[in-house]
Structures are given as structure tokens and as C-alpha cells.
Amino acid sequence: MEHIEDMTHGAANWLKRLWPLLLLVGVGGLIVAMGWHRYLTLEHLAQNRESLRAMIASHYALALAVFTAVYAVTVAVSIPGGVVLTIGGGFLFGWFLGGVLSIVGATIGATAVYLVARSALRDVLIAKTGPRLQRFAEGFREDALSYLLFLRLIPVFPFWLVNLAPGLLGVPFWTYVVTTFIGIIPGTFAFALAGNGLDSVFDAQQASYESCLAKAGEGGHDSCVYGIDPGALLTTDVIVAVVALGVVSLIPVVAKKLRRRTV
Template sequence: MLKKRPITILLLCILIIVILYFRKDIVYITKSPEYFRDFMKSYGKYAIILYLILSLIRSLFLLPAGVFAIASGITFGAFWGSILTCVGVTLSGILAFEISRCFGSDYLIKLFGDKIKPIEEKLKGKGALYIATLRMIPIFPFDAISYVSGLSNVKLSSFIFGTFIGSLPGAFVYTYLGSNLINIHSKKFILSLCLVIIVSLIPLIYKYVLKRG
């Protein structure tokens, strides 16, 4: 099956090389956004490329996308941080999507257990707009959506478009917070913190509305 999916072979080769090269650094940079920023800046003009490569492998370790977004904001600023975060989560989503198509449901069950069943049901016959909605309203784990999408009939192009567009609002909120971490007493930081709280409450509000009918 791997022979039929050259994208997967390429991504997995990149993954192996990156993990072997950065095996010690990966643990270090996930301790805090500041560590992440200092690590990125140490690579100068190659920082953006490095960020995208690390974002690519993020889904394999199930590291929180929000942490990467905050780190992107503190490193690259709100605007470019948002763009890079969306590109990064899309790349990590493609990797998860391709892996699930190669290794099937048994691999996903080991990762997520029964959590994949409701996502599978909701993805049947859905396209880019539905993927985007799931990204904007994070009622399911971000990476779980990517992995389960690989088992559905969703086209890769639709998945990529939906993931990128749907990730934009959340990416901006978290990168905006990251860009203001250096001055926690500013009005911008308070605003960014309020936005993060609002975004965090959306899934709870959505589930409450569903229960109320």
C-alpha cells in the first residue's frame, strides 16, 4: 500500500531524519514557548523552515497544536505566526491523514480508542466545509480529526483546504497571545487572554446547546 502513496513515503522519510537529528531538542523546546522561541531564533534565517518541519511531525507525538501556535506568535509575531501556524497544522494534518490511509483503523484504535467512532460518523459524505467547521469548533481532538479523515471518503484536497481555512481563527487567537507574552501587563495581552478563554469555551457552549436541543 505504501507504494501507492509516494507523499506518505516522502513525509515519513522527512520524519525519520528530523527525529534522529533533533531527538534531544524536541523534548527541550516543548517545555515552554520561550524555549521554543530561543531554539527557533538560534537557526536565524532557517527558523521558518525548521518551524514547519517540527510542525509536520507534531501530530505523531500528539503535542498540543495550541502550544505550537503560541510559540509561533512569540517567535514570528501575530500576523506571520498565524500564517505559519496554519501551514504547520495543515502539514501535520496531511501526515496524519496519509498515515491513517496506509495503516488503517487498527493504528487509530491504539491511539484514540472509542473516540474515533463519533468522528467517523460525522465525516461520512462530508467535504472541505465540514472539515473547516470541525477545525473552527474544536469539539473533537485536532489530530484525531486528521487521522480519522484519512479513513473517510474525504478527498485530500478537500481536507487540506478545510484544515487551512478552519485553522485560521484559532491560529490567530493563540499566536496573538504568544506575541503579547513579552508584556503581560499590557491591554493587548489582556485582550488576547480573553480571546483564548472565549475560544476555549466554544466547545462547551456547543455541547450545551446540543443537549438543550
């Protein structure tokens, strides 16, 4: 009996610790199973722009809340589409408000991932890796502000991984939240600005697509592609500026290491 009670108690503790992770996995699985993630494309935005604008005009405050919530959930369950949502926010709400909503939604979603990683996965990972992770975590935490700003400004690693790793490495909560919020501002506003002038891009793409269909005849739907690359909307100057900010964020780390070598 005692053995059964211990097993029951252990299972209850396991579920108590892992239920946030299971919830995120379940929500992500539901979204994929229902095919909702397929709507996170610029093509769908172009095709439904008038109806979306009409809904926003009729229910403005609700639209702001829904957009922020959708963004947060997309980031929390690590479904690709954040860039499209940011561009869409700039297109539908204007570059400034769309950018702000995207930053808030992304920060909320990223924080959810951090909390899940810290509460549900960190103990398991430490038990598996032992001192190796501890040594790496200590080095990362020592300069967490600079490292996280760099990783947010320059997407060297996938966004979901940068959301997950700090929770596993024991980065302080507010350090994580502040660096996430500040670090995604330049890139977010860059994409929101790109989205602000998408009407002309959509019109040009639609005209090109219809012209292709007219020339191709009956088989045109297979050979003609209606597609817009989100990355193509950013100028080289913007990309260089964001990379430069990322490099600047690492200056304190480099300076500290140089001081240690000269001492």
C-alpha cells in the same frame, strides 16, 4: 515454493502499504527517545528567547523554513506542542507571519497523517468493521465540509484524531486540505496574537520565580515553579468568538436535516 513466494509477495505488499505509517512511528519514537519533545514548552522559549532571536536575525529565511518543518513534523507524528509552537511563532516572527507559518506547517503535517491513514489503515479498518463503517462514512462524507470545519474550529476531539479520521472515512483529499487550512485559521491567529506580547509575561514570571527563590532559600528549586499555561493566554472573548464560528459551520447540516424532516 509457490507458498513461500506468495508469502514473500504478501509481505512485500504489506510493507509497501505500511511503510509511511512505520516511518511516522519511527520518527515519533526517535523524537521521544531523544527527549526533543521536552523543548516544546513556553519555559524553554522564555529561557532561550534571546539566542533564538539572534539565530533568526542571522539566518532569517532558514529560520522560517525550519520552524515550518518542525511544526509539520510535530503534527505528523502527533506529539503535543502545536499550541506552544503557534505561540512561539507569534512571539518570534510576529503574530501575522508566525500565524501563517503555523497554519502552513499544521496543514502539511495534518495532510501527511491523512494520507497515511487513507493508504495504510483504511483497508484494514474496513475489513474489520464492514458495513457499519461504510454507513457512518457515507453520512460523514455527505456533509464533510461542515463537519470538518466544526471539528477544526472547536477542538472537541484531539487534533491527531481529527487528522486521522477523515482518511479512514474516505473524505476527499481537497475537502480535507481546504477545511484544515481554513478551519485552523481563527484559533491559530488567536494563539499567535497571544504570543506576540509574551515578553512582558515572561519578565513578570521570571521576577515572580526569582522572588519565590529568594524567600524559600535553599529548598526553593523544589517549591518554586516556573510555569506558564498556554490556555491562560487566551481571553474569554476570543474563545467565545471561535466557538461561535464553529457553531455557524454546522448550520448547513442542521438546515439540511430539518428540510428532510419537513418533506
